[in-house]
Amino acid sequence: MSNEPFKTHSFSATAQGLESSKEDWSELRSLLLAPEQSQLDELRERLDNPAIYARDVSRVLPDAFTLRGKGDQHLATALAPFVEEGFAAAVRKSPRAIVDAIAPIMGPAIRQAIVRTLQSMMQSLNYSLEQSLSARGLHWRIEAWRTGRPFAEVVLLHTLRYRVEQVFLIHRETGLLLHHVAADSVAVQDQHVVSGMLAAIQSYVQDSFGASKDQTLDHFQVGEWTVWIEEGSQAFLAGVIQGAPPTTLRQHFRDAMDRIQVQQADALSDFHGDTAPFTATHPYLESCLLAHYEAPPQRRAMGKWILGGVLLFGCAWWGWIAYQSHARWSHFLTQLKTEPGVVVTLAESTLGGYRLEGLRDPLAKDPSTMLIAAGLDPSKITAMWSPYYALHPSLITTRVHSMLQPPKTVTLTLESNILVASGSASVEWARDARHLAPFIPGISGYRDDSLMAISIPDLLLLVNHSVIRFNSGSSIVEPPELAKLQTVMAALRNLDLAASQSGRTVSLEVLGSADETGPETMNLQLSESRAHAVLAAIGGKQFSAATTITTGIDSPFLKQQRGSAGRSADKRIVLLHATLTEPPNTGEAVRP
Template identity: 40%
Template structure:
């Protein structure tokens, strides 16, 4: 039995285990009791303890309260907006630097309508002013108004507006009666802006002065004031009044418009006016009623006869149209001429301009290019107004290189010349040797050529030499049996042999060729080999003697006797034996250099 079996677990250790288990059971019972009494889970309770122990504000808490805090702060004053201006500006700047398309896409739905509205308003205002100015610019009254404009320093359009105006409501004020503060202020276009609070204070002071000075009842108020060309009409309500600043002579019907406006404002904003403490944002709702009071009326324009004026303007328009037609036509012809020049090979336009009613062109022109004056005639331009200055140059375009080759080399009709893209001149066909030698020297002086390719070019004399060679080798002379005498009729063939040999030697000498002509003697099978050898040698020598007698240098000839070793035909008939008794020729042509 082991020591562990002999010595059981110590009593103290076992008691400690029992105490720990009891403590754990007590804690669990307290946790269950706490959750039953407080209805809080242990996890939530732990979070509450952590929250109490950490007084710092958490970002989650700020995110929940931030929207309401911003709204409450913005209602108190404008400090929050002023503080955020720099932050928003920096954010927009960073956004634009990173990707300007984001801001552009966001503003696209707004920019288009706003731009169109602004342009429409500007055009409408401009057309109205232009119509009025044109309407009065040709009348006798206009001269009087122009003098007035010069005298007063105002523009002519402004004088026309003032003299044709019946009345115009330039400004409208909504004023709180009790405090005398301006609740809302609207102004029409093209009118200088005054301080609305100053105007309201002035009206309040005038009313107080009249009431105090003339013992007027408080319920009575000031109805109208006149300051030169300006009239101020006032319509009061229980808590606010409307003051209209009018230029001209307004009709009484305008008071009904002002009364209706103040009534509608009290109907809609009575509570706001009564509880007014200084904030005017709420009174933006009164703008539609006040805008209805900004009316204007002009004098109806008298019908006038502008026949002469329109006729004069029409004549000017026709003259301008005709002048413009000729100018445009001339410009089109000029552009067509320039386009034709630029499209022509061998012509380079460097500079072109128009001055003093003439056209000036300078550039470079290949002598083989088309004459620019012929292009002027094609475009119907007047040659007298076109001044040209062309500097000569050599174009390397293939067509001009080909023209120079044809002009300088003058090839015969039996030769075809072709230039590839690399500037290689390919010559093909038959040509005199003299032309070939000249071409080998001249092609290097033609700009644009880099090489002469003449592998397919054959000299005519060489072909004639070859023909003479063949003619000589085709000739044979027949001899009588066992003798060196030519048979009848063969002697007549000797002049033709002489002519062919002389031509062959002449062509070879011209071409620088070395010619060797073998005169070969033959016999038939009759006789011994020794006899036939001597006989064949003698027959060949006889032909050589004839040529020598005609003055031909025999140094280029060689006499050979071959006996019966090279028969022309097998000797089976008397005729074949006759043919084998002959003299034949072999011509060898070699280069001397």
């Protein structure tokens, strides 16, 4: 160290001295305070440099938070708005990250909520299904609609007699909850707090009425809920019951309480807040969770099954009947559509039956008989048929026969709508047929080339002019006479037919005759024999009832015919005499 600053100098020297003195001081200060100065500079830099300052704060920040958090709630209160704001911003900015972070917590919670909701829904659904089919159910549905309450709730209110919803096991002295059970789908409030309040109410009632320790609150009622209290020496059971419980239910509570007291005697005596040992009381409490509905569930289920079965059987039966009916109807329609003379224009099913409309030829088959044959009930079918003429060959034939009524000897055939008549018929029928045939619907022409028209007078003439000749003394019809007789017989058959068609009768007399040779007695016998021989040859059985044949030997006709013949040979004969008799009192016109 120098002592120069303490010397005396001139002005310039003094100024120089002062300068030198400052340097000395500076040197001295740096010598004395150098370490502190560098520390001060370092500190200033740390304070002035935000990067260093932030690093330093970050080292102590966690400890500072912990320390302050232990002391009071100021830090949480102060940070809360920023945390909320930051969280909201994070959710907006990156929702995916938030979802990933809370998914492990929310998943189980959501599942549990869904399970509870489904349980509740299932219960509602069960009640609804059980009651929705009955008349009473309909009444309740109206009530639900009127009051705006859910249907399941209305059903529950009406059918529920009672249901134990919750059971609390409560320590008598402390009012602390030892154990608690609740029925499915029951919304449970905080059971610990409820337990405390139940104990408080119990004490309040006891104090208010100056009751002794043994006189405790037995039950109380709020709306449709009743709370039953079953006292033990150190604990009591409280059951929350919806509806009107029977007195027999009390026994369940008593039994449960007694068993718990026996089983948990030590745990109750030493109870200091640890409720773990009372988990063992769960079965006893659960045994009190009883419920009773209006009808036994088993019977109701059985009834439901029976009802369902009956309905199912009814549906199946109805379906089978409907199917059969429809099948029969379809089959009937197919038949009807192929039936000649029937045209179906409308076929539809109506409420409880069927409706048919169409055209029908009067000569076609009657659809109502077809209905019965098809197994359908005619009363269920309304049919409206408009008449028309069908041109089906079978119907034209039927129509022709119906209108012309031909005799059996006539055959009518259709050849491309031309009606062809063949065989034989009376002249009158042939004439009428010729006139009528062209007017029959479906007939465009008529031909009767092959029809032999027979005239009754001609036939009578032919028969009555027939003479069968015999040899002398013989009653045998000789072959030439037999041939002649065949022609007569054909005429007789036509006459018989014509008479039967016109309602008239034919009387045929076979008259035998002999010449005068020999005794008269023999001649009479010979005459009779000849008549019978001719009758046998004619064969009376081939004629109808319209023809009556008799034999004779004496008649004006015979005498007249014989008289005209002078020769003996002309007297050995048999004559035929046919007469026609008109029907008695016939007012109807005879149709040919």
